[in-house]
Amino acid sequence: MFSGDVVLKQVAGRQMSAGDVADADLLLVRSITQVDAALLDAAKHLKMVGTATIGTDHLDKDYLTSRSIPFFNAPGCNADAVVEYDLAVLFNLFEERGESLLDKTVGVVGVGNVGGRLCQRLEALGVKVLKNDPPRHAAGESGFIALDEVFAQADVICLHTPLVKTGQWPSYHLVGEAELERLKLGAVLLNAGRGPVIDNQALLGFLQQRTDVTAILDVWEHEPQVDATLAARVHIATPHIAGYSLDGKLRGTHMLRQAAATVLDAPQPPDLSEFLPVAAVNAVTVSDDVTISALINMVYDPLHDDRRMRKTLVCDDQPVRFDLLRKQYPVRREFASLRVIGLRDRALREQLRAIGFSVDLA
Ligand SMILES: NC(=O)C1=CN([C@@H]2O[C@H](COP(=O)(O)OP(=O)(O)OC[C@H]3O[C@@H](n4cnc5c(N)ncnc54)[C@H](O)[C@@H]3O)[C@@H](O)[C@H]2O)C=CC1
Numbered sequence: 001m002f003s004g005d006v007v008l009k010q011v012a013g014r015q016m017s018a019g020d021v022a023d024a025d026l027l028l029v030r031s032i033t034q035v036d037a038a039l040l041d042a043a044k045h046l047k048m049v050g051t052a053t054i055g056t057d058h059l060d061k062d063y064l065t066s067r068s069i070p071f072f073n074a075p076g077c078n079a080d081a082v083v084e085y086d087l088a089v090l091f092n093l094f095e096e097r098g099e100s101l102l103d104k105t106v107g108v109v110g111v112g113n114v115g116g117r118l119c120q121r122l123e124a125l126g127v128k129v130l131k132n133d134p135p136r137h138a139a140g141e142s143g144f145i146a147l148d149e150v151f152a153q154a155d156v157i158c159l160h161t162p163l164v165k166t167g168q169w170p171s172y173h174l175v176g177e178a179e180l181e182r183l184k185l186g187a188v189l190l191n192a193g194r195g196p197v198i199d200n201q202a203l204l205g206f207l208q209q210r211t212d213v214t215a216i217l218d219v220w221e222h223e224p225q226v227d228a229t230l231a232a233r234v235h236i237a238t239p240h241i242a243g244y245s246l247d248g249k250l251r252g253t254h255m256l257r258q259a260a261a262t263v264l265d266a267p268q269p270p271d272l273s274e275f276l277p278v279a280a281v282n283a284v285t286v287s288d289d290v291t292i293s294a295l296i297n298m299v300y301d302p303l304h305d306d307r308r309m310r311k312t313l314v315c316d317d318q319p320v321r322f323d324l325l326r327k328q329y330p331v332r333r334e335f336a337s338l339r340v341i342g343l344r345d346r347a348l349r350e351q352l353r354a355i356g357f358s359v360d361l362a
Pocket residue numbers: 054055056075076078079082109110111112113114115116132133134135136160161162163164169170171174192193194218219240241242243244
């Protein structure tokens with residue numbers, strides 16, 4: 001996406017050093033590169049910093065502001081991918097148990113791009129949703145309840161807050177012993193936000209006692225290091241890939257390309273649709289016997305990611321392998337890339353549309 005007269009210098013995200021960026025005009029990173037004074041003090045021509053991610057906890061924003069360096073993230077770029085990770089995990093889990101997600105009460109903590117879209121899709125399915133988002137509540141928006149109430153009432157809790165360590169609503173260790181103790185019998189706790197939002201040691205101690213609770217973790221405290229004892233107690237363990245759809249990655253890069261064009265006063269790039277390929281499997285004809293999880297698994301089966309990650313947990317170089325799983329992640333598309341054809345059952349057609357599939361009668 002970046003071409004023409006641009007001189008590109010690629011550096012591995014965890015290895016980037018001050019010398020690598022000293023002469024840079026633009027710095028484009030992902031979540032594993034800490035962007036702070038140590039990296040940037042020597043970079044005197046920097047016109048912008050961009051991260052092709054939603055999260056910004058790796059950027060020292062105060063420092064960037066003090067240097068008047070504009071910085072951009074890519075809000076919403078991979079939100080649909082994270083929502084679809086949640087849906088894939090939950091539809092599979094409840095099918096395995098002979099239950100239905102549609103009968104559950106789902107608590108969503110952090111109702112932004114990811115949490116908000118998750119609520120929309122669940123509500124369109126008729127699922128009861130409880131929402132917690134103190135910053136939005138304080139801004140005067142309605143429909144939110146306290147975290148304690150979410151933990152006490154929900155069958156499933158999905159965490160989608162940013163990692164914030166200071167200010168009025170810190171999310172670091174937002175979920176500790178006290179919150180875990182409130183979980184209902186048989187509850188499901190899913191974290192696809194940032195690892196340290198849950199106190200991982202407290203979670204391990206809790207799961208050792210409360211074997212009725214199901215934990216699903218895409219993000220871990222101290223990534224890329226993963227606590228193998230905790231992972232062994234977790235039902236689905238994945239290497240921070242909830243947002244890793246091809247669509248999401250391209251959207252993020254495209255948003256930075258647009259920001260760079262604005263900062264450099266250069267022409268805007270072509271529309272994103274010019275870069276997004278048609279999915280390898282883009283249409284399927286099914287009968288009314290098809291299940292929602294079968295269709296979801298055709299696009300994305302989270303168990304593949306779980307199996308790949310578990311193989312790495314016994315390796316001496318586990319952290320290196322965690323990064324490799326992410327770097328070599330296979331092409332994954334979003335639900336909207338699959339056109340589902342042939343369903344006569346109108347209710348099922350509506351449910352599939354509600355969770356994001358393209359649905360046609362013929
Ligand atoms: N696992 C993965 O692959 C991915 C993880 N993420 C993580 O998920 C986070 C959320 O993503 P978005 O929804 O796009 O961000 P967002 O900024 O659109 O929404 C975050 C929401 O959380 C709320 N919030 C902030 N502090 C809170 C607190 N203490 N308690 C409850 N709610 C709080 C905010 O008011 C906001 O509505 C990102 O910051 C990122 O860290 C995002 C994408 C992919």
